[in-house]
Amino acid sequence: MKSLNSHIEWVSSQPKIASNWTPNLPNFPQFSQCFLIEYKKTMKSESPEICESLVKKSEEEEELQDRECLICTDDIGRSFENTVKCDDCKRRYHDDCLSEWLKIKRTCPACSRLVLNRNEFPPLTK
Template sequence: MVKRGLPKETISRELKTRVCTTSVESAEEETEICTICQDGYENMDKVATLDCKHEYHQDCITQWLLQKNVCPVCNRQALEAHGPKAMEEC
């Protein structure tokens, strides 16, 4: 069984996002990075959280999810299928 990526519509509908806000104090501390692009989260970046709670830049994880519906870190299903065509398998 080969798992395929998700349609853009499903990603847009199901992906939980937030805008990263950093304060002066937190900017001085070690920042977390997106494990896909290896860049740190900066103020006003759009950050997406998968069902497993791992976070990535929204653009990075969207491109990933178009290819496969698994978390790049833990390999769990990234987004639960909420519709009949949310996840295709062959």
């Protein structure tokens, strides 16, 4: 930092500096030898454990445990028949509830992301 500050002071005191001039600054960051040794040991050891919430889950595991439609507050049930799932927040809503909701607002009630009504915009198939 002292070297950097002295270069800043020097540049500030110069009335004319060429546009192609580059200062000779130390390489940042500079790690201690002890840190580098510990880092190498760590990288050679077992892989770090990854937070389970960051690992991509299967479609079935991505379902929220909350089984309540946020619009009507009724239970959705286990079969998910006649429901729609938000692709972003993974919340499910009754088809009828979401259709009525989308007449007023075109966003997911939970995450406010754009949601398209499947009756108006059916999915494209091959």
